Amino acid sequence: MLVMGFIGQAIGQWLKVKDLKKFTTRFKAMTRPGEKITVQGRVVDENETCWICEAETVNEAAEVKVKDTLKLKNNYFYGCSRELTRYVKFVMLIAVLQENLFNNHAVMDEVSKIKGELAMREYVTTKQEINKNSLPYNLYQKAKKFGIWNPVDIDFSQDKEDWKKLNGEQQLELLTQFAQFIGGEEAVTQDILPMIMAVSKKGWFEEESYLTTFLFEEAKHAEFFSLFLEEIGVTEDLTHLLSPGYRKLFDETLPAVMGKLLEDQSPEAMIDAAVTYNIFAEGVLAETGYWFFHEALSRANLFPGFISGIRNVKRDEGRHIGFGTFLIQRLISENPELDLFERVQQRLQELLPIAMMLTERKEGEEVTSLGIERGKSMEFAMKQLQARLTVLSRAKGKTLEEIYNTDIALEEV
Numbered sequence: 001m002l003v004m005g006f007i008g009q010a011i012g013q014w015l016k017v018k019d020l021k022k023f024t025t026r027f028k029a030m031t032r033p034g035e036k037i038t039v040q041g042r043v044v045d046e047n048e049t050c051w052i053c054e055a056e057t058v059n060e061a062a063e064v065k066v067k068d069t070l071k072l073k074n075n076y077f078y079g080c081s082r083e084l085t086r087y088v089k090f091v092m093l094i095a096v097l098q099e100n101l102f103n104n105h106a107v108m109d110e111v112s113k114i115k116g117e118l119a120m121r122e123y124v125t126t127k128q129e130i131n132k133n134s135l136p137y138n139l140y141q142k143a144k145k146f147g148i149w150n151p152v153d154i155d156f157s158q159d160k161e162d163w164k165k166l167n168g169e170q171q172l173e174l175l176t177q178f179a180q181f182i183g184g185e186e187a188v189t190q191d192i193l194p195m196i197m198a199v200s201k202k203g204w205f206e207e208e209s210y211l212t213t214f215l216f217e218e219a220k221h222a223e224f225f226s227l228f229l230e231e232i233g234v235t236e237d238l239t240h241l242l243s244p245g246y247r248k249l250f251d252e253t254l255p256a257v258m259g260k261l262l263e264d265q266s267p268e269a270m271i272d273a274a275v276t277y278n279i280f281a282e283g284v285l286a287e288t289g290y291w292f293f294h295e296a297l298s299r300a301n302l303f304p305g306f307i308s309g310i311r312n313v314k315r316d317e318g319r320h321i322g323f324g325t326f327l328i329q330r331l332i333s334e335n336p337e338l339d340l341f342e343r344v345q346q347r348l349q350e351l352l353p354i355a356m357m358l359t360e361r362k363e364g365e366e367v368t369s370l371g372i373e374r375g376k377s378m379e380f381a382m383k384q385l386q387a388r389l390t391v392l393s394r395a396k397g398k399t400l401e402e403i404y405n406t407d408i409a410l411e412e413v
């Protein structure tokens with residue numbers, strides 16, 4: 001009975017009672033004086049709201065004395081690796097209590113020590129441990145310097161005149177691109193949030209610092225397109241111009257893969273997110289869009305305000321893609337036992353049909369109303385994709401320091 005009492009006391013002292021949804025104890029065998037009792041515990045199952053834990057008290061001959069089942073509200077541990085340690089320590093604490101059954105001072109000393117450790121947050125900054133050589137920190141510095149352009153400062157007066165010069169077919173071709181872009185920018189503004197949460201939970205302060213600028217920039221890109229459309233006099237709802245390929249990516253695939261990060265920060269989940277978001281949506285699709293704007297507008301000296309804004313958007317996006325490329329490399333190098341590069345390739349294979357859907361042209365149309373040849377934009381995107389895949393394929397076996405020094409000059413940041 002004393003063994004049971006100690007476990008109950010430990011739980012009462014340590015966990016918040018409101019988080020303990022159920023606690024059952026089953027007596028298995030008598031504890032005799034002189035026996036050394038220890039407890040081993042583990043998480044055996046979990047559902048959406050709870051962790052199911054088991055703890056067994058055993059003697060030196062592994063004879064089970066008491067078997068406990070605990071049902072804990074999982075927001076107590078809320079998916080954080082730092083918090084997960086808390087559970088391990090909790091189990092250790094029980095073990096310590098059991099080992100020191102007859103030494104109350106030792107028990108209380110241990111309780112205070114572990115409580116003290118667990119109450120402390122790990123601060124990168126107070127330890128003077130910001131890694132100033134890391135690639136995310138470097139991108140953060142660049143973002144503070146180059147990412148502060150303001151869409152409201154752009155003069156769209158010439159753009160307004162240029163818009164009027166286009167015929168109906170040309171306007172429709174452009175509006176379709178604008179609709180996909182503006183919707184895409186709003187979607188990625190929302191969908192980057194779970195990635196920020198994921199790196200925060202991992203305690204990657206440099207990555208999180210950079211991502212604060214990432215979110216700001218995505219919102220600004222959506223604002224840029226919105227202001228531009230308003231200035232040239234386009235006020236109608238463009239939703240009907242979003243294609244099935246667009247819907248598939250931005251309504252289904254992207255939010256699903258990013259939302260998963262709220263619960264799952266495994267290397268596989270983070271790879272899936274970075275490939276879909278950074279390499280595919282930003283790398284393959286958005287870059288195809290910039291190429292289109294360059295070919296259709298800037299070569300004809302049209303829309304100077306818009307083109308100047310797009311130059312800034314493209315540079316911001318270069319940093320975003322650079323971050324994604326770095327993150328994938330980091331995950332590949334830190335988890336050599338998982339074939340993550342293979343996963344990158346598989347994921348891209350699954351996504352490429354969406355790219356085909358998005359760049360589809362009207363039946364029989366070889367050159368669009370704005371002079372874009374069939375297949376040219378995909379050709380450009382595939383070339384860019386191949387260059388990034390080459391960088392990613394070399395990540396395995398590299399150290400983090402070597403990855404910090406990887407040439408991301410491919411991205412104009």
Ligand SMILES: [Fe+2]
Pocket residue numbers: 185188217218221317
């Ligand atoms: Fe963007």
Ligand SMILES: [Fe+2]
Pocket residue numbers: 188218282316317320
């Ligand atoms: Fe972006």
